[in-house]
Amino acid sequence: xxxxxxxxxxxxxxVGEVKRFDQKNEMFKRARWDPRLQADAKRFxxxxxxxxxxxxxxxxxxxxxxxxxxxxxxxxxxxxHNSGLLSWERKAQDAGCVPTDLKLEIHDPRxxxxxxxxxxxxxxxxxxxxxxxxxxxxxxxxxxxxxxEYKELEVPEGYQYAVVMAFEMEYNLxxxxxxxxxxxxxxxxxxxxPFTASMxxxxxxxxxxxxxxxxxxxxxxxxxxxxxxxxELGRNGLLITKEFGPRVRIAKVLTxxxxxxxxxxxFGVTRFCEVCMRxxxxxxxxxxxxxxxxxxxxxxxNATGELKWPINAERCxxxxxxxxxxxxxxIRVCPFNKSAGWLHDIxxxxxxxxxxxxxxxxxxDDLFGYGKQxxxxxxxx
Amino acid sequence: xxxxxxxxxxxxxxVGEVKRFDQKNEMFKRARWDPRLQADAKRFxxxxxxxxxxxxxxxxxxxxxxxxxxxxxxxxxxxxHNSGLLSWERKAQDAGCVPTDLKLEIHDPRxxxxxxxxxxxxxxxxxxxxxxxxxxxxxxxxxxxxxxEYKELEVPEGYQYAVVMAFEMEYNLxxxxxxxxxxxxxxxxxxxxPFTASMxxxxxxxxxxxxxxxxxxxxxxxxxxxxxxxxELGRNGLLITKEFGPRVRIAKVLTxxxxxxxxxxxFGVTRFCEVCMRxxxxxxxxxxxxxxxxxxxxxxxNATGELKWPINAERCxxxxxxxxxxxxxxIRVCPFNKSAGWLHDIxxxxxxxxxxxxxxxxxxDDLFGYGKQxxxxxxxx
Numbered sequence: 001x002x003x004x005x006x007x008x009x010x011x012x013x014x015v016g017e018v019k020r021f022d023q024k025n026e027m028f029k030r031a032r033w034d035p036r037l038q039a040d041a042k043r044f045x046x047x048x049x050x051x052x053x054x055x056x057x058x059x060x061x062x063x064x065x066x067x068x069x070x071x072x073x074x075x076x077x078x079x080x081h082n083s084g085l086l087s088w089e090r091k092a093q094d095a096g097c098v099p100t101d102l103k104l105e106i107h108d109p110r111x112x113x114x115x116x117x118x119x120x121x122x123x124x125x126x127x128x129x130x131x132x133x134x135x136x137x138x139x140x141x142x143x144x145x146x147x148x149e150y151k152e153l154e155v156p157e158g159y160q161y162a163v164v165m166a167f168e169m170e171y172n173l174x175x176x177x178x179x180x181x182x183x184x185x186x187x188x189x190x191x192x193x194p195f196t197a198s199m200x201x202x203x204x205x206x207x208x209x210x211x212x213x214x215x216x217x218x219x220x221x222x223x224x225x226x227x228x229x230x231x232e233l234g235r236n237g238l239l240i241t242k243e244f245g246p247r248v249r250i251a252k253v254l255t256x257x258x259x260x261x262x263x264x265x266x267f268g269v270t271r272f273c274e275v276c277m278r279x280x281x282x283x284x285x286x287x288x289x290x291x292x293x294x295x296x297x298x299x300x301x302n303a304t305g306e307l308k309w310p311i312n313a314e315r316c317x318x319x320x321x322x323x324x325x326x327x328x329x330x331i332r333v334c335p336f337n338k339s340a341g342w343l344h345d346i347x348x349x350x351x352x353x354x355x356x357x358x359x360x361x362x363x364x365d366d367l368f369g370y371g372k373q374x375x376x377x378x379x380x381x
Numbered sequence: 382x383x384x385x386x387x388x389x390x391x392x393x394x395x396v397g398e399v400k401r402f403d404q405k406n407e408m409f410k411r412a413r414w415d416p417r418l419q420a421d422a423k424r425f426x427x428x429x430x431x432x433x434x435x436x437x438x439x440x441x442x443x444x445x446x447x448x449x450x451x452x453x454x455x456x457x458x459x460x461x462h463n464s465g466l467l468s469w470e471r472k473a474q475d476a477g478c479v480p481t482d483l484k485l486e487i488h489d490p491r492x493x494x495x496x497x498x499x500x501x502x503x504x505x506x507x508x509x510x511x512x513x514x515x516x517x518x519x520x521x522x523x524x525x526x527x528x529x530e531y532k533e534l535e536v537p538e539g540y541q542y543a544v545v546m547a548f549e550m551e552y553n554l555x556x557x558x559x560x561x562x563x564x565x566x567x568x569x570x571x572x573x574x575p576f577t578a579s580m581x582x583x584x585x586x587x588x589x590x591x592x593x594x595x596x597x598x599x600x601x602x603x604x605x606x607x608x609x610x611x612x613e614l615g616r617n618g619l620l621i622t623k624e625f626g627p628r629v630r631i632a633k634v635l636t637x638x639x640x641x642x643x644x645x646x647x648f649g650v651t652r653f654c655e656v657c658m659r660x661x662x663x664x665x666x667x668x669x670x671x672x673x674x675x676x677x678x679x680x681x682x683n684a685t686g687e688l689k690w691p692i693n694a695e696r697c698x699x700x701x702x703x704x705x706x707x708x709x710x711x712i713r714v715c716p717f718n719k720s721a722g723w724l725h726d727i728x729x730x731x732x733x734x735x736x737x738x739x740x741x742x743x744x745x746d747d748l749f750g751y752g753k754q755x756x757x758x759x760x761x762x
Contacts, residue, residue, distance in 0.1 A: 049480060063500060076475060111761045114761035185503070188503060
């Protein structure tokens, strides 16, 4: 473990001791064992039937489930690490692997870093950043959602870097949050995560190095993404990227390939979130804090040692249970969630350079009607 | 089997009896058993070592192999049907499937067709078309490349439609054909094929219908794609799409979901190919005919009953063997292979509406230097 983490993106949030987080305390894992949550968990995890309501009909449910198919059947990064596509070991290919006795000499880690990013994008990543692996973000223990197997986790020595990738969700489907239709784009990105991470890991192995592809498993994604320069931490507890706001999902590959870390992102998120409140106001379960940042956790689902707006995960999950599905309202309403375009580039420039305009910009965003839930209109009719 | 196929895209090429093709006679299968091809096959299928030559170095080889990872390890549609991601059966999802006792009533197959296309695109397809399944395109027999298991193939009754999807390859990587670098984009699309097809199949199953996801397996993709209105047949033996020319890979899902077939495409490909010759001139193994279309096959690898420019697959494969990898020169040089843009829209309009300009357009294309192999410059240096 390196002593000096001060150059990393998360450094500005850390004010106390950061202990490795026990995955068992993550909300979706708690739902599997914590007696306090069993009523909600039952509602969330038992078979869901379609309703006669836009966004909750059979087509929406089918879209949601089918979108999760690759993650859910062939990768299972939400359930456990080192499984299927997310295997820690190299798998033999029918068409013949690259000979295993070869190892690329890396003369220029900067060049290699650029190459890794190109390959990750060719394989489907929307954004790619690199960080030295801060082992404080590796889960102390893992918990298998299905078997409930619980054990200590160690990532072997040598995995010095994390290549962190963000996957953009569809703007128009996120607008339909919290319906099941919106979960269609969430599922697709969860399926693309192991697709891209596994292929990138195989590329690194083919160069003669080690690689561990991860979805949600093995380490906490948001701090890794912040360390890799992909964005900053928002009031909604999510990674806010410059390009897509919080409208992304995150995967990562841990490796010993010599790379060069990226610089932290800084485009004024904390300051903007201080005045905005849009996510807190629109959260259906009031799980997002309105006040100032704090180090005080709500419960065991919050990591400690960081100055941030901790999410009330129990309340959040209670709405997921009521909704019988996921919710992305705090992504939908975030003013940083915009589609591409020059007007939004200007807005982003203003957020960064004119702090005194932040509240005005939130009002303008309101005026234009951004963040409103749209009628789910994906289907033909 | 329906008697009347006259409304389909392939109808204009068919002049004799079309017999179901035996997959064993497909070139890559023949390479596994045909004594005449064993010298080439040995060169192609044994371990390949990088060379000190741009486009053939370790990074290129690693990119190529990693890009194929999902297809090669988790789907294997190039090897056999009904495997991994391309399973003919519904697989249970950890997170709970849609209840299996539900079936969506389809009041409007036209609406359903539009929905299927939206879902296929959300799941990663670049183009989507629908055709009634012409069972003449289903392989009569299958051949497992690894085990050499050979058996008759039947697709059960009821699978009345094929949803055919094209996956765009990267323009800039195809330009590096025939290097191993170019095969990077080929592999990515081969991996995306089962990703998208399997998820679309799961969506259809979730609606209460049957679905068989296929890559190269089960049925011949090009005639199915032509029947589904995705394009026309070119001199290079490939599907020529309006949007990307031949720069696509093809997957399909067979289903009993009530759908409405698409109209055949007609934008002047045959007539243009008659004067163009660009692929024939640039084929490194002279495997593409220069003369007029014919029904006469070169060998058992050509399907019969169609008026077309049959490819000399043995010559084609001989170059793949010499190249120790694939070749897409006939895709790279095709004047229909263009990136998006209004200028190319105009050119496409001219091809369709001014037959007498065809030869002139080929010359203009030459003048602009289109189709030339570029120095493989994907990597940083």
